[in-house]
Amino acid sequence: MRIGLVGTGRIGSFHAGVLGGHPGVDALVVADADGARAAEVALRTGATAAPSVDELFARDLDALVIASATSSHAELIGRAAGAALPVFCEKPIALDLTGTLAALREVEAAGTVLQLGFMRRFDAGYAAARRLVRSGALGRLHTVRAMTSDPAPPPAAYLPLSGGLYRDCLVHDFDMLRWVTGREVVEVYATGSDAGPAMFRSAQDIDTAAAVLTLDDGVLATATATRCNGAGYDVRMELAGELDQIAAGLDDRTPLTSAEPQGPPPAAKPWAGFLERFAPAYEAELDAFLKVVRGELANPCDGREALHALRIAEACELSRREHRPVRVDEIPGLSTS
Numbered sequence: 001m002r003i004g005l006v007g008t009g010r011i012g013s014f015h016a017g018v019l020g021g022h023p024g025v026d027a028l029v030v031a032d033a034d035g036a037r038a039a040e041v042a043l044r045t046g047a048t049a050a051p052s053v054d055e056l057f058a059r060d061l062d063a064l065v066i067a068s069a070t071s072s073h074a075e076l077i078g079r080a081a082g083a084a085l086p087v088f089c090e091k092p093i094a095l096d097l098t099g100t101l102a103a104l105r106e107v108e109a110a111g112t113v114l115q116l117g118f119m120r121r122f123d124a125g126y127a128a129a130r131r132l133v134r135s136g137a138l139g140r141l142h143t144v145r146a147m148t149s150d151p152a153p154p155p156a157a158y159l160p161l162s163g164g165l166y167r168d169c170l171v172h173d174f175d176m177l178r179w180v181t182g183r184e185v186v187e188v189y190a191t192g193s194d195a196g197p198a199m200f201r202s203a204q205d206i207d208t209a210a211a212v213l214t215l216d217d218g219v220l221a222t223a224t225a226t227r228c229n230g231a232g233y234d235v236r237m238e239l240a241g242e243l244d245q246i247a248a249g250l251d252d253r254t255p256l257t258s259a260e261p262q263g264p265p266p267a268a269k270p271w272a273g274f275l276e277r278f279a280p281a282y283e284a285e286l287d288a289f290l291k292v293v294r295g296e297l298a299n300p301c302d303g304r305e306a307l308h309a310l311r312i313a314e315a316c317e318l319s320r321r322e323h324r325p326v327r328v329d330e331i332p333g334l335s336t337s
Contacts, residue, residue, distance in 0.1 A: 007068030020045030138241030149229035159203035231255035232270025
């Protein structure tokens, strides 16, 4: 297959390495607004650098991978849909809900494939947690605790473009709540703090967030996130039932120190960031995409799945602003014109 890749920044460069070495990829063509960066990545991964996105689309592609700036995602998805190209796109689809819905309608009208980059669906720990919950091994599930803690804030210039902490960060946890439990979130109550670095206040964003979520079967979940977890990158989900409780993301690299005298020792090498922590999952999701393109696998995370998580994030943002519980059905979906 001939695969096109738009965006050769941090995650795009990683994807280029995976695709360039994949036995199912005969040719990889990369493009970036920074032509020199695209050329360097192409040289390192055995790809070909196209001088522009227009030129990349002219290369008779079989599929497109989008890892460019968020502001370009919706336009590229629409363009690929018009060209009947299957697309893998890093989340989010667009900077806002309106743009997201418009892009999804273009994909549906074209009848093309759009797979979203929710890589935790391909993480071994989360997949095992899903199997255990679905098997009934935990008994009746009653409590879920999800968290995402970044070791350091992103660059200040990134914040106004990120969509905020719920949409950019906790959206992964919201997707996992649905995917692991098989249930839908019906109501949220969320709050946040901007008490950290001043750049969050300047961007009208928050550096720490917490939400209480009610699932449609009565399970209660909490989801927390912070940009300021100096101990290291910490992503976990704890699920408690009447028979047992389990944790995904708890291992000898989890940046958590026990205060108990006989507790386990602190992690000798805490996770540094998401690329290190989820590298196998990123590789697996691209492998799955290539199988989807070949018709060997059903889409493991299509646009509608991503929309569910985004609507939960939107509900949390509304709850934070208005200081009230918000039902997820207050947020528009694809059925709303």
